[in-house]
Amino acid sequence: MNNVISTFNKSFTGTFQELIEYPTNGILNKVLLQDNNSQYNLFCLTAGTEIKEHTSTRNALITVMEGEGNLTLEGKDIALAPGVFVFMPANVPHAVQTKENLAFVLTLSQHFPAKKAISQKTIDIVKSTAPVLKKYGKQTTTRMYEIMFNKYPEVKAQFDMSAQANGSQPVKLANAVYSYASHIDDLEQLTSMVDKIAHRHVKTHVLPEQYPIVGECLLQAIQDVLGDAATEEVMTAWTEAYQALAEIFINRERQVYQTASEC
Ligand code: HEM
Missing domain, CATH: 2.60.120.10 (Jelly Rolls)
Structure with a gap:
């Protein structure tokens, strides 16, 4: 109890x-x-x-x-x-x-082991992509799920496919990615968002080893949607930024999993 x-x-x-x-x-x-x-x-x-x-x-x-x-x-x-x-x-x-x-x-x-700080260059680039991610957010995340479900169909079972069909899950992910891009220099602001998502992830059995899958598909989707605007510099910055975000989720989810097992 x-x-x-x-x-x-x-x-x-x-x-x-x-x-x-x-x-x-x-x-x-x-x-x-x-x-x-x-x-x-x-x-x-x-x-x-x-x-x-x-x-x-x-x-x-x-x-x-x-x-x-x-x-x-x-x-x-x-x-x-x-x-x-x-x-x-x-x-x-x-x-x-x-x-x-x-x-x-x-x-x-x-x-926690000392986190590698996100470089200032990455912070500046990622923040500068926030407006375009806001504009094309849903398009990007819809593309990301399309890539992921094609390439890694085994993850489909974890998702509520009606939330894909009605677009609500792509919108939630787009909002999260936009919030991260806007607050990458002030991550404290994201605490309650991370907490909510982490609890949902634990409920749907998301595991640390799945983060590279989402990362690969999200970065591919950003590249597909941004086209020429997705320069090598932008993609390098987003690769670093995604890894830092994945680490935040993985650490928080480890605690939630552990708390659930201790109760
Ligand atoms: C940094 C990377 C990620 C971000 C920003 C992210 C973001 C989100 C958001 C915003 C939600 C909705 C939460 C809610 O309903 O309140 C969600 C749900 C979910 N995420 Fe993630 N996520 C990430 C990584 C992953 C990974 C690696 C997986 C593993 C496959 C995953 C699987 C799921 C699943 C299964 C749900 C529930 C969706 C549903 O109910 O259909 N996510 N995520």
């Missing part, structure tokens, strides 16, 4: 007395807050619950609020009691057993 208390980066306050509640048996997991880099969850485990040994790809801090239990971390036993906190680096095996009802906050944080 999973409840989200706040999904946005807004201040809020509460008390653990109000938030802690135990299911009849097993685990209640409330997401207190999540953002692009971290997630704060309140776990309430009924007495006698066992979480078998597993690993997490994110760093984690357990802070015990109430109750008693045992954490096995890298084969060592750590007594869990109110006030105890334990830092668990990513990928370290751990397991939990509870003697009594136990509530703790789990803070997951992600350390």
Whole structure:
């Protein structure tokens, strides 16, 4: 069972007395807050619950609020009691057993490798193509889906083909590409858009290895629609820009997939 208390980066306050509640048996997991880099969850485990040994790809801090239990971390036993906190680096095996009802906050944080900054030249070129992408957006993305479904028909199954036929999906993609071109120098502005798309991608089982497919077809479509305006310089800039955008989605989707598997 999973409840989200706040999904946005807004201040809020509460008390653990109000938030802690135990299911009849097993685990209640409330997401207190999540953002692009971290997630704060309140776990309430009924007495006698066992979480078998597993690993997490994110760093984690357990802070015990109430109750008693045992954490096995890298084969060592750590007594869990109110006030105890334990830092668990990513990928370290751990397991939990509870003697009594136990509530703790789990803070997951992600350390992303330093991102290669998008070059200023690429930013300038991509921004300069925003007006033309706005004008020819739907034409470009309709072309991109046409290329993709011809060349990679296996991806068709993930798409709602009625949203292709009525043009709504090509319009959504065109708006996203235009927003990216307009805000490539201020990516914070795209956070909620990325979040919404990433959740849709996870629902439709989009995988990191599919990004080069969409990239290849989108770049081909840009070239087809822009014609002579798609100079080598423009295409090089869009190749770099697409890779940076793909990385943003892949990272966000990794978190969404992981959250879904932890709940
Ligand atoms: C940077 C690249 C990408 C962008 C900008 C993008 C953009 C979008 C947008 C705007 C939506 C609509 C979301 C909504 O309904 O709210 C969407 C949905 C979707 N995207 Fe992507 N996407 C990208 C990459 C991919 C990749 C690599 C795949 C894998 C094949 C993919 C597959 C899908 C699917 C299956 C949907 C749901 C469409 C439907 O319901 O028919 N996307 N994407």
